Amino acid sequence: MYSRSTRAKLSALGWAAALFFLALASLSTITFAQSALDLRGNSFDPFGASHGKIIVLIFARTDCPITNRYAPLLEQMKAVHKDKANFWLVYPDKNTTAEQIGEHLRQFGISIPALRDPSHSLAKKAEATITPEVAVFDANARLLYHGRIDNLYEIPGRARPAATTHELQDALTAAIAGKPSPVAAAPAVGCYISDLE
Numbered sequence: 001m002y003s004r005s006t007r008a009k010l011s012a013l014g015w016a017a018a019l020f021f022l023a024l025a026s027l028s029t030i031t032f033a034q035s036a037l038d039l040r041g042n043s044f045d046p047f048g049a050s051h052g053k054i055i056v057l058i059f060a061r062t063d064c065p066i067t068n069r070y071a072p073l074l075e076q077m078k079a080v081h082k083d084k085a086n087f088w089l090v091y092p093d094k095n096t097t098a099e100q101i102g103e104h105l106r107q108f109g110i111s112i113p114a115l116r117d118p119s120h121s122l123a124k125k126a127e128a129t130i131t132p133e134v135a136v137f138d139a140n141a142r143l144l145y146h147g148r149i150d151n152l153y154e155i156p157g158r159a160r161p162a163a164t165t166h167e168l169q170d171a172l173t174a175a176i177a178g179k180p181s182p183v184a185a186a187p188a189v190g191c192y193i194s195d196l197e
Helices: 004-035 065-069 071-080 098-107 121-126 167-176
Strands: 054-059 085-091 114-116 133-137 143-147 153-155
Touching: 054 121, 054 167, 065 071, 071 085, 071 167, 085 121, 085 167, 098 114, 121 133, 121 143, 133 167, 143 167
Parallel strands: 054 085, 085 114
Antiparallel strands: 054 133, 133 143
C-alpha cells in the first residue's frame, strides 16, 4: 500500500493529466471551429451553430455545372426540412473568393448559407472529394451519409431524364426518424475538389 502522501501525489498527478487532456480536446475543437469561414471571413463552426439539428453540408463550386443544376432541388429540400435540419453550402476551392460565392448565390437564387473551407477541414470530416457531394451528420456531428444527392448523373455531362434513387432525401428521412441511413455512402459525380491532401 502507498503512504498517504504518495496517494495524494498520485491523485494530484491524475487530476493534472485529466486537465491536460481536456485542454488538448478543447484546442482541437477550437482549431476545427476556426478552419471554416463565413463570407465575411469570420471563423464559423456549422456543428456548433446547428443547435441540436441534423447538419447537411453540400460541397459546391461556382464553376461546376452539376452543382448549379441541383440548386432548385437543394433549396426545396432546405425549405421542407428547415425545422429539423440545417443546410450549409461549403465551397472548398481555396481560390474562390467570398465575392465570387456571393455572386454565385445571387445568380442561382440560393438562400442556403455559404461557408468557405480553404483548409478542407469540413471536406475531410465529411469525406468529400467531389462537388456536388453532400454529407449528413446527426446532432452529435457523427457522419451518417456522404456522397451523391441522387443518381440523376451517371457520368459528368450525361444525365438521366429523372433520378431513380434519392440518397440525400433517404438519409435525411432516416436521420430525422432517428434511424440509420439506408446507405452510408454513394459515389458522387461532378468536379473534383482540388488540393485535397
